[in-house]
Amino acid sequence: KYKVGFIGWRGMVGSVLLNRMKEENDFEKIDPFFFTTSQIGKKGPYLKNGKISILYDAYDIDFLKELHIIITCQGAEYTKCVYKKLKKINWQGFWIDSSSLLRTDSNSIIILDPINYDSIVKGLNQGIKTFVGGNCTVSLMLLALGGLFQHNLIEWISVSTYQAISGAGSQQLKELLLQMEYFVNIFQKQKNKSILELESLISKACNNKNFPKNFLKFPLVNNLLPWIDSIQKNGQSKEEWKGMFETNKILNSVQNIPIDGTCVRISSLRCHSQSFTIKLKKDISINNIKLLIKHNNPWVRIISNTPQETMNFLNPISVSGTLNIPIGRIRKLNFGSLYCSAFTVGDQLLWGASEPLRRMLNILIS
Numbered sequence: 316k317y318k319v320g321f322i323g324w325r326g327m328v329g330s331v332l333l334n335r336m337k338e339e340n341d342f343e344k345i346d347p348f349f350f351t352t353s354q355i356g357k358k359g360p361y362l363k364n365g366k367i368s369i370l371y372d373a374y375d376i377d378f379l380k381e382l383h384i385i386i387t388c389q390g391a392e393y394t395k396c397v398y399k400k401l402k403k404i405n406w407q408g409f410w411i412d413s414s415s416l417l418r419t420d421s422n423s424i425i426i427l428d429p430i431n432y433d434s435i436v437k438g439l440n441q442g443i444k445t446f447v448g449g450n451c452t453v454s455l456m457l458l459a460l461g462g463l464f465q466h467n468l469i470e471w472i473s474v475s476t477y478q479a480i481s482g483a484g485s486q487q488l489k490e491l492l493l494q495m496e497y498f499v500n501i502f503q504k505q506k507n508k509s510i511l512e513l514e515s516l517i518s519k520a521c522n523n524k525n526f527p528k529n530f531l532k533f534p535l536v537n538n539l540l541p542w543i544d545s546i547q548k549n550g551q552s553k554e555e556w557k558g559m560f561e562t563n564k565i566l567n568s569v570q571n572i573p574i575d576g577t578c579v580r581i582s583s584l585r586c587h588s589q590s591f592t593i594k595l596k597k598d599i600s601i602n603n604i605k606l607l608i609k610h611n612n613p614w615v616r617i618i619s620n621t622p623q624e625t626m627n628f629l630n631p632i633s634v635s636g637t638l639n640i641p642i643g644r645i646r647k648l649n650f651g652s653l654y655c656s657a658f659t660v661g662d663q664l665l666w667g668a669s670e671p672l673r674r675m676l677n678i679l680i681s
């Protein structure tokens with residue numbers, strides 16, 4: 316059995332990964348070792364087979380180098396420190412990473428096997444050892460529009476995202492809930508006021524000294540934040556830059572497909588939504604577009620362009636905790652027959668982060 320090390324398994328992405336691995340009985344196929352940066356010697360997670368391991372030091376290079384595969388959801392700082400040390404001593408194991416640090420490395424493959432299985436296998440045959448999960452919006456877009464990419468039908472995409480707070484981290488998610496609680500408390504004490512007085516009270520309460528915003532920095536309830544991550548030289552946010560770079564790296568594009576737009580943080584908890592304007596290379600009918608999308612992978616679901624179907628199935632609440640990738644609002648736009656719109660939703664923690672890592676592990680051990 317392969318010796319597989321897990322780092323950052325207690326965080327949000329890591330916990331979702333472990334749950335999926337338990338569901339799919341993946342732990343029975345490997346010899347797992349759990350690491351910690353702060354609780355060496357304490358008990359590891361409970362696995363279905365009843366075994367509880369102890370936690371090892373996540374910085375113990377002599378121990379790590381004995382592993383065949385390392386899966387880290389610990390974040391970029393950890394990767395920065397440990398990956399280099401292991402490479403320096405010529406460690407020959409496989410590194411599977413959820414952080415973005417190594418995505419730009421020419422010796423890494425961004426993993427999304429329903430879309431780029433062939434590139435992954437080719438990379439393995441060429442001796443690639445570093446496999447990195449993609450940015451969540453990129454992976455979710457590729458699963459939704461996979462059929463159109465596969466048939467080389469996309470000339471460019473303009474995208475607007477509606478990104479859940481889980482993508483910013485667990486402390487931020489908790490703080491969003493605290494912000495909700497803060498508003499509810501005000502509302503409960505002053506329910507008898509007029510609706511405009513209530514609106515004004517709530518809106519002004521965001522400026523109170525004790526309004527919770529240590530991690531979010533700004534209110535997210537009753538608000539949205541049209542900037543995610545750092546600023547790039549051309550005025551894009553880093554999140555917006557990733558859209559085009561990572562998509563084309565995953566697709567191994569000969570000619571880069573232009574993708575751009577505005578990434579926005581909203582107050583949904585764990586599902587990212589995205590609205591696309593697509594310029595097609597060929598004038599194909601909406602029915603054919605739907606067929607190509609539908610047959611690309613088993614997770615994508617076509618939602619009819621009706622109010623009822625859209626409201627029922629094309630929203631964060633109905634997708635949360637599932638691997639479904641609904642795509643709807645598919646129609647031709649007033650700009651001409653080469654232009655169509657689509658809207659998709661996906662779970663940021665499942666397909667957006669942990670599932671590609673779990674599936675990569677299975678490719679390696681199969």
Ligand code: HSE
Nearest residue numbers: 450451452478482483
């Ligand atoms: N960067 C993403 C976000 C999450 O902030 O929502 C990780 O891909």
